[in-house]
Amino acid sequence: MTRSASREPVLVELTPRVSTPHLSALSLQVTDACNLACSYCYFYEKEPVAITPEIVDRALDLLAADSAPESTDWHINLFGGEPTLRGDLIDHICRESTRRAAACGKQVTFSMTTNGTRFTPQMLDLITGHDIATMLSIDGNEQAHDRFRRYLDGRGSYRKILENLPRLMQAPHFKVRLTISPMTVEYLSASVEELLGLGIRDIATSPVAEQEWTPAHFAEFAAQWQRVGALYIRERLAGAPVSIKGIDSLDEEEPLSICAGNREYGCGAATSFVFVNVFGDLYPCHRFPGYFSKSEHVRLGSVFTGIDADRRMHYVMANRASSKKGCHAFVGSPGETGACGDCLIQGVCGGSCMAINEFVTGDPTQPPSVPGRLEQIKLEVLTQVHEYLAARAG
Numbered sequence: 001m002t003r004s005a006s007r008e009p010v011l012v013e014l015t016p017r018v019s020t021p022h023l024s025a026l027s028l029q030v031t032d033a034c035n036l037a038c039s040y041c042y043f044y045e046k047e048p049v050a051i052t053p054e055i056v057d058r059a060l061d062l063l064a065a066d067s068a069p070e071s072t073d074w075h076i077n078l079f080g081g082e083p084t085l086r087g088d089l090i091d092h093i094c095r096e097s098t099r100r101a102a103a104c105g106k107q108v109t110f111s112m113t114t115n116g117t118r119f120t121p122q123m124l125d126l127i128t129g130h131d132i133a134t135m136l137s138i139d140g141n142e143q144a145h146d147r148f149r150r151y152l153d154g155r156g157s158y159r160k161i162l163e164n165l166p167r168l169m170q171a172p173h174f175k176v177r178l179t180i181s182p183m184t185v186e187y188l189s190a191s192v193e194e195l196l197g198l199g200i201r202d203i204a205t206s207p208v209a210e211q212e213w214t215p216a217h218f219a220e221f222a223a224q225w226q227r228v229g230a231l232y233i234r235e236r237l238a239g240a241p242v243s244i245k246g247i248d249s250l251d252e253e254e255p256l257s258i259c260a261g262n263r264e265y266g267c268g269a270a271t272s273f274v275f276v277n278v279f280g281d282l283y284p285c286h287r288f289p290g291y292f293s294k295s296e297h298v299r300l301g302s303v304f305t306g307i308d309a310d311r312r313m314h315y316v317m318a319n320r321a322s323s324k325k326g327c328h329a330f331v332g333s334p335g336e337t338g339a340c341g342d343c344l345i346q347g348v349c350g351g352s353c354m355a356i357n358e359f360v361t362g363d364p365t366q367p368p369s370v371p372g373r374l375e376q377i378k379l380e381v382l383t384q385v386h387e388y389l390a391a392r393a394g
């Protein structure tokens, strides 16, 4: 992975100070353990530790105390490691969250990201019982996926996912997140074609923007995304329901629902939610403890001692859409030389992921150029696809 030479945090300007937003969600690390050993996983030093009922209780205390009295909804994201390793804890978290939300007069929804290798009939029953929106994280077809997503003994995991796919596809609000790295980009359109052939109709993509993309990688991505656009047209003309994020609609920078921000903030990190790891430590989101090896400078406190208001405010301010400094990559935009606020695709890109920004540039407000360049390619294809479909329709 590419990262800044400096591990020191760059403090953003904290004036004018804004009021701290209320939490409405938590991302809980069910377990640090994973049955795979993906070589690019940002939880580099996995420890076979799971969250405890006490930490879940304390985390829910924190959410109850910090959520706006007038809000009606909570959201709990179940993260790992691989959360399906601990069905007992998934059940506990969902039951407790539902009970505590009801006591506060709120409703709660759940989501989970899984590697799909342990999706047994019992797991499907559990997930369905709690209506947990399920996202399968995959790298593409067998060639792409098994390049990195291997078991500890070196075996690829793609065939196991295919075995479990009929059950995965029955999971609530099932969708696939396709990770695109420079090393697998050549398989992108073949992967999308294979997923469509398997009956998967809801696909989001997530580029590994923290890796180095050369001009050849960008050219390959452009060619591959054009072919994905052609696949989308083929499905639409055949009358098949299909959703490929970035082609049927403007992309979200990150497909995880918990990442979603609002007009004011680039994403939910430190604003609408915090990440609680298996030790009860708090971080802006799931990426921070892994990228920064649980460094104190990205830790926002703990469920036992509460949120450090100043540390959180640092990320709240950094996460404001208006704080992002511009990547100088979006050609044709007034923002080409300015800040993200001047950029034509700021509403799509959001100034990139704050965690990636800090990991690559050392500053959560300074986007690297990779996400903007990829978004630009996607936008060009999106425009061509919809112009073509409109001409055919009319």
Ligand code: SF4
Binding pocket: 253, 254, 256, 258, 259, 266, 267, 268, 269, 284, 285, 286, 287, 352, 353, 354, 355, 356
């Ligand atoms: S910082 Fe990045 S990964 Fe974290 S919630 Fe925001 S967009 Fe998602």
Ligand code: SF4
Binding pocket: 324, 325, 326, 327, 328, 329, 330, 335, 339, 340, 341, 343, 344, 345, 346, 347, 349, 350, 351, 352, 367, 371, 372, 373, 375
């Ligand atoms: S492409 Fe994204 S990161 Fe680059 S200037 Fe525009 S909004 Fe900012």
